[in-house]
Amino acid sequence: MRKTVLILMFGLAAAIVSCADEDSTSDVNNGNGDNGGGTPDSLRTITLDHVDGSPATGQITAGDSVVFYLRLKNAVADKAKGITNGFKIYSPDGATWGTVAGDFTGTLGKDDFDLVWKINYVDIDGAGEDTVAFSCVVMTGPGMPPGFDDIVYTITIGPISTLGKNVCVDSAWYPTSGTWMWAYGSEIGSFPPSWDGPHCFEVVE
Numbered sequence: 001m002r003k004t005v006l007i008l009m010f011g012l013a014a015a016i017v018s019c020a021d022e023d024s025t026s027d028v029n030n031g032n033g034d035n036g037g038g039t040p041d042s043l044r045t046i047t048l049d050h051v052d053g054s055p056a057t058g059q060i061t062a063g064d065s066v067v068f069y070l071r072l073k074n075a076v077a078d079k080a081k082g083i084t085n086g087f088k089i090y091s092p093d094g095a096t097w098g099t100v101a102g103d104f105t106g107t108l109g110k111d112d113f114d115l116v117w118k119i120n121y122v123d124i125d126g127a128g129e130d131t132v133a134f135s136c137v138v139m140t141g142p143g144m145p146p147g148f149d150d151i152v153y154t155i156t157i158g159p160i161s162t163l164g165k166n167v168c169v170d171s172a173w174y175p176t177s178g179t180w181m182w183a184y185g186s187e188i189g190s191f192p193p194s195w196d197g198p199h200c201f202e203v204v205e
Contacts, residue, residue: 026116043071044182044193046085048169049151051159051201060167060201065158066097067149068169069105070073072193073149074182082183083113085193088172089157095165095203102132107150114141122174126157133174137183142155144182160203170198 053066060066070087074080089100102119110117113136122131132155136144160167171180183190 013185038054041191042194043075046193047071049197054201058201060160061115062160062163062203064205065156066160068155069151070153071150072152074144074146077146078184078188079142079146080182081185082137083144084135084178084181086131086172086174086178087155088131088170090129091165093165095162095167096127097160097167098126099154100132102134103154105151105154108144108152111137112143115139119127120124131172131174133178138161157201159190163203163205166200166202168198170199171195
């Protein structure tokens, strides 16, 4: 059984690492977990917790960097052994945002996911559609524990200079195998967490 679990995790890790060399994203996404993962699971969730650089709901400030804080909740009795979550930053009306950078907050770390602990980027140019992908897999580490509920990812964009236009963040599939998924091992299976986006913001002074 141990061997089966390791094969599953190594397969997920190989898919994660291979995606770093690709240069385009897929349109398979509707902002509610439909990004290659299937029906979203309400017990496993990712939500936009809060935004630095947002003066009011649905707005972000021009001229500053903006930070999106993303909360992961694992409201089940099993630990997640592998997680792959991609997010796209895009504008429906031509806004630009300088650059994009992903980060981990430290609530989970490399000791928890000791095989793969990685951030990948696709088409990062501050326009069109930029994708940030978080990939984490265990070898022997504890993974994301049962009942976990905390902010894990941040995405920073900016500076933003296009007043009156809109910038959005949404979940995304990413190439080659970056399916929106949390893996729990062969006996339990894999599940696409639900996502409360897309979230769009008007750029204001």
